[in-house]
Amino acid sequence: MILMIRTIFFLFLIAFVSQNKVGAQQIDMRPQPMRLNMPRGVRQEQRLKADSNTYTILLLKDSAYCYRGTALKKTKRFSLENIVPLRNDLLEKKKQIGENKMVVLIRPAASATYQDIVNVLDEMTINSIKRYAMDDVDESQKKYFHVESFMDFNPPSPVEITMPTSVASTNYPDDNAVLITIDKNDKVYFSVLSSSDSILNEVIVKLSDEKKLNLTKDELEHFKITPFIGVPFSQLIKFLDLPVNEQKQINQPGIPVDSLGGELTLWISVAKQAFVGKRLNILIKGDNNSGYKVFKNVIEALKRNELFKYQLVTSNGD
Numbered sequence: 653m654i655l656m657i658r659t660i661f662f663l664f665l666i667a668f669v670s671q672n673k674v675g676a677q678q679i680d681m682r683p684q685p686m687r688l689n690m691p692r693g694v695r696q697e698q699r700l701k702a703d704s705n706t707y708t709i710l711l712l713k714d715s716a717y718c719y720r721g722t723a724l725k726k727t728k729r730f731s732l733e734n735i736v737p738l739r740n741d742l743l744e745k746k747k748q749i750g751e752n753k754m755v756v757l758i759r760p761a762a763s764a765t766y767q768d769i770v771n772v773l774d775e776m777t778i779n780s781i782k783r784y785a786m787d788d789v790d791e792s793q794k795k796y797f798h799v800e801s802f803m804d805f806n807p808p809s810p811v812e813i814t815m816p817t818s819v820a821s822t823n824y825p826d827d828n829a830v831l832i833t834i835d836k837n838d839k840v841y842f843s844v845l846s847s848s849d850s851i852l853n854e855v856i857v858k859l860s861d862e863k864k865l866n867l868t869k870d871e872l873e874h875f876k877i878t879p880f881i882g883v884p885f886s887q888l889i890k891f892l893d894l895p896v897n898e899q900k901q902i903n904q905p906g907i908p909v910d911s912l913g914g915e916l917t918l919w920i921s922v923a924k925q926a927f928v929g930k931r932l933n934i935l936i937k938g939d940n941n942s943g944y945k946v947f948k949n950v951i952e953a954l955k956r957n958e959l960f961k962y963q964l965v966t967s968n969g970d
Contacts, residue, residue: 881907914953
């Protein structure tokens, strides 16, 4: 199976995309007013709200509820297992609204999965949708559809990652990158992908200094050959004391993440400092069934480090 990526930029919690051609998709998450690629003479700043030029996709697990403007009562339900009817409706609305006016609002509910998000983002590429954004489910949608933006998760043990397939992908970098992995139980793992021994050393030394861990020389060396970290800071020393072959057998609880980014924020911070002067690639690899809530918390950790570009690792299905 060939591993692939798609590039994403987010606009604070919103993701806004401007595409020039089929391929990796780009979304911006910088905290600023949304700027759209509008025709000459049209004001460029626009608030993210439903109007006659918007097409909303409310995303649930394996399903999409779609409507134009504010017409909640005219919502159509589409299965994501057979994407063609959704695609046809999207193209029909694009024709009605106009290619340069239409904005698609993608709103994942708590039950939406990483695979569901990738499927819908693929449709933006396939159908040449120039402007689209991603935001939380709003209050009117919660009441009408009886869905929630978030739900409580109880993630136990790590498992093999089953990656979603995507048609809009390119080969992903395996150097000068950090990889954030989310398993199907919504546990988060962190890896530094670098051929430079000095960068790996700088990451763990900076972390040790920040958290006053006083890691030994052996523990610092163990980090360099550890494939991924999935433990909180309180368990890191004990984890790094283990030989690598034993680390792989440990049922890691995952790096704590929350709506403020959690401990993942510091891991990203020290990696960013270690890669200063180099282009740092941020890769996110999620299991098909990982939830939107943890995905959003990971994005928050990136935002707090002023990192506004990342790449979703997917598979082309081969």
